[in-house]
Amino acid sequence: MTAADQTAADMTAADQTADLRLYLQSARDALLWKLEGLSEYDLRRPMVPTGTNLLGLVKHMAGVEAGYLGDTFGRPFPETLPWMEDDAEDNADMWATLDERSADIVALYRRVWAHSAVTLETVPLHGLGRVAWWPEDRNTVTLHRILLHLISETHRHAGHADIVRELLDGAAGMRQGNSNLPPAEADWWAGYHDRLEQVARDA
Numbered sequence: 001m002t003a004a005d006q007t008a009a010d011m012t013a014a015d016q017t018a019d020l021r022l023y024l025q026s027a028r029d030a031l032l033w034k035l036e037g038l039s040e041y042d043l044r045r046p047m048v049p050t051g052t053n054l055l056g057l058v059k060h061m062a063g064v065e066a067g068y069l070g071d072t073f074g075r076p077f078p079e080t081l082p083w084m085e086d087d088a089e090d091n092a093d094m095w096a097t098l099d100e101r102s103a104d105i106v107a108l109y110r111r112v113w114a115h116s117a118v119t120l121e122t123v124p125l126h127g128l129g130r131v132a133w134w135p136e137d138r139n140t141v142t143l144h145r146i147l148l149h150l151i152s153e154t155h156r157h158a159g160h161a162d163i164v165r166e167l168l169d170g171a172a173g174m175r176q177g178n179s180n181l182p183p184a185e186a187d188w189w190a191g192y193h194d195r196l197e198q199v200a201r202d203a
Helices: 003-010 013-033 040-044 054-068 102-122 143-169 186-202
Strands: 128-130 140-142
Touching (some): 013 102, 013 143, 054 102, 054 143, 102 143, 140 143
Protein backbone atom coordinates (compact mmCIF):
# COMPACT_ATOMS: atom_id res chain seq x y z
CA MET A 1 0.00 0.00 0.00
CA THR A 2 1.39 3.40 -0.98
CA ALA A 3 1.48 6.36 1.37
CA ALA A 4 -1.37 7.95 -0.59
CA ASP A 5 -3.43 4.77 -0.27
CA GLN A 6 -2.79 4.66 3.46
CA THR A 7 -3.78 8.31 3.85
CA ALA A 8 -7.05 7.65 2.02
CA ALA A 9 -7.70 4.57 4.13
CA ASP A 10 -7.05 6.54 7.31
CA MET A 11 -9.53 9.30 6.43
CA THR A 12 -12.55 9.20 8.65
CA ALA A 13 -16.07 9.91 7.48
CA ALA A 14 -15.77 13.24 9.28
CA ASP A 15 -12.66 14.07 7.25
CA GLN A 16 -14.44 13.22 4.03
CA THR A 17 -17.48 15.27 4.98
CA ALA A 18 -15.24 18.22 5.85
CA ASP A 19 -13.56 18.02 2.45
CA LEU A 20 -16.89 17.91 0.63
CA ARG A 21 -18.25 20.82 2.67
CA LEU A 22 -15.12 22.85 1.86
CA TYR A 23 -15.60 22.40 -1.89
CA LEU A 24 -19.30 23.15 -1.65
CA GLN A 25 -18.69 26.33 0.33
CA SER A 26 -16.00 27.53 -2.06
CA ALA A 27 -18.52 27.26 -4.91
CA ARG A 28 -21.22 29.07 -2.92
CA ASP A 29 -18.83 31.89 -2.03
CA ALA A 30 -17.61 32.24 -5.61
CA LEU A 31 -21.18 32.54 -6.85
CA LEU A 32 -22.09 35.27 -4.36
CA TRP A 33 -18.83 37.13 -4.97
CA LYS A 34 -19.87 37.68 -8.57
CA LEU A 35 -22.78 39.84 -7.36
CA GLU A 36 -20.67 42.31 -5.39
CA GLY A 37 -20.74 45.95 -6.40
CA LEU A 38 -23.44 45.70 -9.05
CA SER A 39 -26.68 47.64 -9.44
CA GLU A 40 -30.09 45.98 -9.30
CA TYR A 41 -30.23 46.37 -13.07
CA ASP A 42 -26.93 44.61 -13.70
CA LEU A 43 -27.74 41.85 -11.21
CA ARG A 44 -30.85 41.03 -13.26
CA ARG A 45 -29.65 41.69 -16.81
CA PRO A 46 -30.08 38.71 -19.16
CA MET A 47 -26.69 38.56 -20.85
CA VAL A 48 -27.23 35.63 -23.23
CA PRO A 49 -30.19 34.54 -25.41
CA THR A 50 -31.33 31.99 -22.80
CA GLY A 51 -31.67 34.78 -20.22
CA THR A 52 -28.92 33.76 -17.77
CA ASN A 53 -28.44 36.45 -15.13
CA LEU A 54 -26.56 36.66 -11.86
CA LEU A 55 -29.42 37.04 -9.41
CA GLY A 56 -31.34 34.27 -11.15
CA LEU A 57 -28.41 31.90 -10.68
CA VAL A 58 -28.44 32.53 -6.92
CA LYS A 59 -32.22 32.14 -6.72
CA HIS A 60 -31.95 28.87 -8.67
CA MET A 61 -29.22 27.48 -6.42
CA ALA A 62 -31.15 28.41 -3.28
CA GLY A 63 -34.06 26.28 -4.49
CA VAL A 64 -31.87 23.45 -5.75
CA GLU A 65 -29.88 23.14 -2.53
CA ALA A 66 -33.02 23.41 -0.39
CA GLY A 67 -34.33 20.38 -2.24
CA TYR A 68 -31.22 18.22 -2.34
CA LEU A 69 -30.10 18.76 1.26
CA GLY A 70 -33.61 19.21 2.63
CA ASP A 71 -36.49 17.24 1.08
CA THR A 72 -34.19 14.43 -0.06
CA PHE A 73 -33.33 13.56 3.54
CA GLY A 74 -36.72 14.19 5.12
CA ARG A 75 -35.89 17.73 6.26
CA PRO A 76 -37.97 20.06 4.07
CA PHE A 77 -36.80 23.67 4.04
CA PRO A 78 -39.31 25.52 6.25
CA GLU A 79 -39.97 28.40 3.84
CA THR A 80 -42.20 28.25 0.78
CA LEU A 81 -40.33 28.56 -2.52
CA PRO A 82 -43.14 28.96 -5.08
CA TRP A 83 -40.74 29.03 -8.03
CA MET A 84 -39.78 25.43 -7.25
CA GLU A 85 -43.34 24.09 -7.24
CA ASP A 86 -44.59 21.77 -10.00
CA ASP A 87 -47.05 24.39 -11.25
CA ALA A 88 -44.50 27.22 -11.48
CA GLU A 89 -43.97 28.74 -14.90
CA ASP A 90 -40.95 27.58 -16.89
CA ASN A 91 -37.68 29.06 -15.63
CA ALA A 92 -39.40 30.81 -12.71
CA ASP A 93 -36.37 29.94 -10.58
CA MET A 94 -33.91 31.57 -13.00
CA TRP A 95 -34.83 35.23 -12.56
CA ALA A 96 -35.95 37.61 -9.84
CA THR A 97 -39.32 39.34 -9.99
CA LEU A 98 -39.71 43.03 -9.17
CA ASP A 99 -40.86 42.26 -5.64
CA GLU A 100 -37.86 40.00 -4.93
CA ARG A 101 -35.01 42.21 -3.72
CA SER A 102 -31.45 41.05 -4.35
CA ALA A 103 -30.59 41.30 -0.65
CA ASP A 104 -33.54 39.04 0.19
CA ILE A 105 -32.49 36.40 -2.34
CA VAL A 106 -28.92 36.39 -1.03
CA ALA A 107 -30.24 36.15 2.54
CA LEU A 108 -32.48 33.26 1.51
CA TYR A 109 -29.51 31.42 0.01
CA ARG A 110 -27.61 31.83 3.27
CA ARG A 111 -30.59 30.50 5.25
CA VAL A 112 -30.59 27.47 2.95
CA TRP A 113 -26.91 26.94 3.81
CA ALA A 114 -27.77 26.94 7.52
CA HIS A 115 -30.55 24.42 6.95
CA SER A 116 -28.19 22.27 4.88
CA ALA A 117 -25.58 22.37 7.65
CA VAL A 118 -27.96 20.59 10.01
CA THR A 119 -28.49 17.85 7.43
CA LEU A 120 -24.73 17.44 7.07
CA GLU A 121 -24.32 17.25 10.83
CA THR A 122 -27.08 14.69 11.39
CA VAL A 123 -26.98 12.43 8.31
CA PRO A 124 -23.92 10.20 7.75
CA LEU A 125 -22.29 10.10 4.32
CA HIS A 126 -23.73 6.62 3.75
CA GLY A 127 -27.16 7.74 4.96
CA LEU A 128 -29.95 7.19 2.44
CA GLY A 129 -32.42 9.66 1.03
CA ARG A 130 -34.78 9.88 -1.91
CA VAL A 131 -34.76 12.46 -4.71
CA ALA A 132 -38.44 12.62 -5.59
CA TRP A 133 -37.82 14.37 -8.93
CA TRP A 134 -35.32 11.77 -10.22
CA PRO A 135 -36.35 8.59 -12.09
CA GLU A 136 -37.52 5.76 -9.83
CA ASP A 137 -34.65 3.45 -10.79
CA ARG A 138 -32.01 5.82 -9.39
CA ASN A 139 -33.70 8.12 -6.93
CA THR A 140 -32.51 6.36 -3.77
CA VAL A 141 -29.23 8.08 -2.95
CA THR A 142 -26.58 8.49 -0.28
CA LEU A 143 -25.65 11.83 1.20
CA HIS A 144 -22.20 11.33 -0.33
CA ARG A 145 -23.66 11.15 -3.83
CA ILE A 146 -25.88 14.17 -3.29
CA LEU A 147 -22.98 16.23 -2.00
CA LEU A 148 -20.95 15.39 -5.10
CA HIS A 149 -23.94 16.26 -7.30
CA LEU A 150 -24.55 19.56 -5.51
CA ILE A 151 -20.87 20.54 -5.60
CA SER A 152 -20.85 19.90 -9.34
CA GLU A 153 -24.04 21.89 -9.87
CA THR A 154 -22.92 24.85 -7.76
CA HIS A 155 -19.52 25.08 -9.44
CA ARG A 156 -21.21 24.83 -12.85
CA HIS A 157 -23.39 27.83 -12.10
CA ALA A 158 -20.49 29.72 -10.51
CA GLY A 159 -18.79 29.27 -13.89
CA HIS A 160 -21.84 30.70 -15.60
CA ALA A 161 -21.61 33.65 -13.21
CA ASP A 162 -17.94 34.14 -14.18
CA ILE A 163 -18.89 34.69 -17.80
CA VAL A 164 -21.99 36.80 -17.08
CA ARG A 165 -19.98 39.12 -14.79
CA GLU A 166 -17.20 39.49 -17.37
CA LEU A 167 -19.79 40.35 -20.02
CA LEU A 168 -21.30 42.96 -17.70
CA ASP A 169 -18.26 44.95 -16.65
CA GLY A 170 -15.10 43.01 -17.49
CA ALA A 171 -14.54 41.79 -13.93
CA ALA A 172 -13.04 38.30 -13.91
CA GLY A 173 -11.47 35.84 -11.51
CA MET A 174 -12.09 32.49 -9.85
CA ARG A 175 -12.78 33.69 -6.31
CA GLN A 176 -12.03 36.51 -3.92
CA GLY A 177 -8.33 36.56 -3.13
CA ASN A 178 -7.39 34.24 -6.00
CA SER A 179 -8.15 35.37 -9.54
CA ASN A 180 -6.38 32.33 -11.06
CA LEU A 181 -5.52 34.63 -13.98
CA PRO A 182 -2.13 35.92 -15.20
CA PRO A 183 -1.23 39.24 -13.52
CA ALA A 184 -1.50 41.19 -16.77
CA GLU A 185 -2.55 44.71 -17.73
CA ALA A 186 -5.47 45.58 -19.99
CA ASP A 187 -3.19 46.05 -23.03
CA TRP A 188 -1.87 42.50 -22.65
CA TRP A 189 -5.39 41.07 -22.46
CA ALA A 190 -6.43 43.04 -25.55
CA GLY A 191 -3.48 41.66 -27.48
CA TYR A 192 -4.17 38.16 -26.20
CA HIS A 193 -7.81 38.41 -27.27
CA ASP A 194 -6.82 39.67 -30.73
CA ARG A 195 -4.28 36.86 -31.11
CA LEU A 196 -6.89 34.21 -30.30
CA GLU A 197 -9.34 35.86 -32.68
CA GLN A 198 -6.78 35.69 -35.47
CA VAL A 199 -5.98 32.03 -34.73
CA ALA A 200 -9.70 31.25 -34.82
CA ARG A 201 -10.08 32.98 -38.19
CA ASP A 202 -7.03 31.23 -39.63
CA ALA A 203 -8.37 27.87 -38.50
